[in-house]
Amino acid sequence: MAIPDDFDAWFRLLQTPGLGREGARRVLAAFGSPDAALGATAQALTELGGPALTATMARREPECEARLAAARAWLAGGDERHVLTLGDAFYPPLLLQTADPPLLLYVQGRASLLAAESVAIVGSRDATPQGLANAREFARELAQAGLSVVSGLAAGIDGAAHEGALAAGGTTLAVVGTGPDRVYPARHRALARRIADTGAIVSEYDPGTPVLPEHFPQRNRIIAALSRGTLVVEAAPRSGSLITARLAVEAGREVFAVPGSIHSAQSKGCHALIRQGALLVESAADILEALRGTRPAAAPAETGDEAEDPLLAALGHDPATLDALLARTGWPSAELSAKLLELELDGRVARLPGGLFQRRIAG
């Protein structure tokens, strides 16, 4: 993708010290473009935001031009390197719907995937082995169902989620808190390369930006905002994954959480989310049902085929007593009662006054 004509102006606007994304969006809204904002007169700026805004807009980050040159060099380094501006026609629509969309997004890989239907899978860096296996399996099934899997390339759950999607031959996006040219943790370098080959590495930080802990909660907001829903597989009570979940809720997206043992610290964050309204999920089918309104056809049916149930056959469509059913089926009383209870709980048999049982037809 060619570098957009107005990239330099976007870059310089964003690097204005003390302006921030919110300030940048404000001057963009007022002046129409980053070029116009950077060229606005002191009078116009003072009218918009008082002398403070005029002073801020006059500031220049000393290393801005060097960083811009580095960014242009990185972008020129390969066909699979892209930058999207907030004004780009291909800017991801779901991101636009959130309160704090990034002004620039650097992408290494398939930029079109940013607009694909996706689910975020996040969780603890110190995950349990079962948590890692669960993350892989959820990612594998979601990818097989055609969803992209978004995560943060971190150790633990994040890495397992990317691996699961790749193992299914699906696509996965890694939203990183460093520049798009850096990999953290370093042991995920091979994983990052595989993600970039078939999916995408995404960052709002310009190339060369090192690991800065304060960037991670910011990165989490992009993970939440890019996705139709966020699944938290394992999380300690106070952890970054819960920030991602909170940001997903604020963006009006679904939050899903995997329950676990009440004795596992890594499940307590998930349990807290469920108590706050997150959907408890046991399988990818639960997520697909919530997002698409239907369970995937491949999921195992929870109830047997009604036509084949021998007790429903014995019951027919008229009320019958327990004695009659004992005689018809020839089953031991306990087994018959257990089976009747099961059908009653299924809503397929009703218990009538007078000890009678009757078949119920759904719908």
Place this chain on the structure above:
Amino acid sequence: MAIPDDFDAWFRLLQTPGLGREGARRVLAAFGSPDAALGATAQALTELGGPALTATMARREPECEARLAAARAWLAGGDERHVLTLGDAFYPPLLLQTADPPLLLYVQGRASLLAAESVAIVGSRDATPQGLANAREFARELAQAGLSVVSGLAAGIDGAAHEGALAAGGTTLAVVGTGPDRVYPARHRALARRIADTGAIVSEYDPGTPVLPEHFPQRNRIIAALSRGTLVVEAAPRSGSLITARLAVEAGREVFAVPGSIHSAQSKGCHALIRQGALLVESAADILEALRGTRPAAAPAETGDEAEDPLLAALGHDPATLDALLARTGWPSAELSAKLLELELDGRVARLPGGLFQRRIAG
């Protein structure tokens, strides 16, 4: 407790074939007492319920008098044996608030416990070892907090719940689906004796009533109705515990469920309940908080003492930059960021525009 004067009339009314509890409550409401209902004229009965009711009320269960004599003999067999009628002043108030209160309740043990504040603990007969341990621990802590533990004397979770309450020196009630003189399963005979010694065995079935599978869902309604809330510790997707939970909801009571591994069949019923609105609980403290509005003082505080937090002390009450906090604390950057994140999630620190952090005071 002496046998109530009108016990024979209650017994005979309830044994009228085809009348049922609903029919019995109807004639009681119309005629004022079981004696008056049994002595009502054909004309009065026909006016109330047509010829069908008159025919029903004329029926007599052939073994009724023999069963009545057996019930009186059982009641006369010990000071700790009682029967409560629906009209009794000591009839449990919570039971009266439900749609289908038992007309007679046989009690072996402390009848006054029927009115004590209680929580039901129910679950699978085929519980996992961890499920049994959880049931014991929840029961122990609830009993220590002064609540009675109600369960069904069944194998598995029920037995563990009774054991846990007894181990804490607390009180526990077993609502059984047999007559009060029978124990099912037989291996719970010693447990039943210990329950009767300090708590109570409760049944709506007259002495001598054997194990009838169709009685168990009926028994479950009494467990749910006697209790302020019902805790399901482990349950398969279609099981009697889910009936108890549904009946608790219908009676306007709380339902609590313990989450577990998504790979355990014995947790799937609990997960289904949570999805339907049951409160996910990790400890007895969660239940006590839901029922009493406060967490027990003994529960470990979830947040540290604010006065003692060194980072909050370093932050003071004015906004500060990360650099300033690095200088004040002398901590490594990663550690400082992690701790700030923790305080932010706790709601005790706010992240302001411009990279500033500020202390937040609750309330």
